[in-house]
């Protein structure tokens with residue numbers, strides 16, 4: 001039985017031989033189905049930043065959703081801060097575990113803020129309407145994300161709306177943050193500023209971040225770990241170049257020298273169509 005994490009020493013996130021199959025209409029895995037995720041293990045400590053990479057449909061979002069407590073798995077397969085995320089909802093309601101993904105309304109609600117984004121409301125009202133936030137942190141985030149407080153949410157562009165979303169999702173001091181490609185709508189400068197802020201959150205506050213992305217631009221010095229999620233057989237790599245060769249991801253071709261010291265975990269992720 002795994003206890004509650006002592007954040008100084010214990011891993012913040014532990015995935016232990018994770019196995020997962022999407023349930024069928026009766027709530028159970030269809031007979032004979034191959035698990036989408038199998039034998040996936042990963043452990044991350046305070047301060048670590050993990051990139052989750054892989055082709056479309058590889059299972060990155062599924063893994064983040066499991067980590068965010070949205071899909072039930074055996075309690076010992078996934079622990080965040082020493083607790084089972086699916087069973088211990090205080091992890092998310094307290095803001096210790098935050099999830100920022102593609103769908104605004106749901107993800108923000110999931111992080112504890114149930115706010116309708118498209119209504120006629122100002123960015124200021126949204127960002128100052130969240131209780132229990134350090135005003136200095138809020139001011140820093142507004143600056144980092146270059147949010148204009150007078151923006152009306154029903155009139156802004158997708159990228160501007162996205163900035164407010166991210167700002168909202170980061171207002172509380174999370175311990176573990178799950179990011180499912182949230183930077184697609186951001187321009188290059190905004191993305192770089194955000195990545196710098198997130199790295200600082202890990203280095204200064206000891207937060208742990210898992211970030212699923214296809215965009216490798218500007219990430220050369222960002223991660224401490226890279227996890228490559230792939231269809232089919234067990235994949236093993238020690239550098240991003242290895243990942244590039246195995247995955248044939250065209251985006252990585254532009255970054256052949258992208259390589260860090262501490263790397264790649266192994267896992268088996270099967271495509272649903274296998």
Ligand SMILES: Nc1ncnc2c1ncn2[C@@H]1O[C@H](COP(=O)(O)OP(=O)(O)OP(=O)(O)O)[C@@H](O)[C@H]1O
Pocket residue numbers: 022036054055056057058059060061062063271272273
């Ligand atoms: N609710 C669901 N029920 C059944 N199958 C699903 C469900 N959600 C996703 N899948 C399947 O699981 C597989 C992995 O999907 P997932 O969204 O985790 O991939 P991904 O790596 O995040 O892809 P992308 O890079 O395109 O976002 C896909 O084959 C997808 O069709």
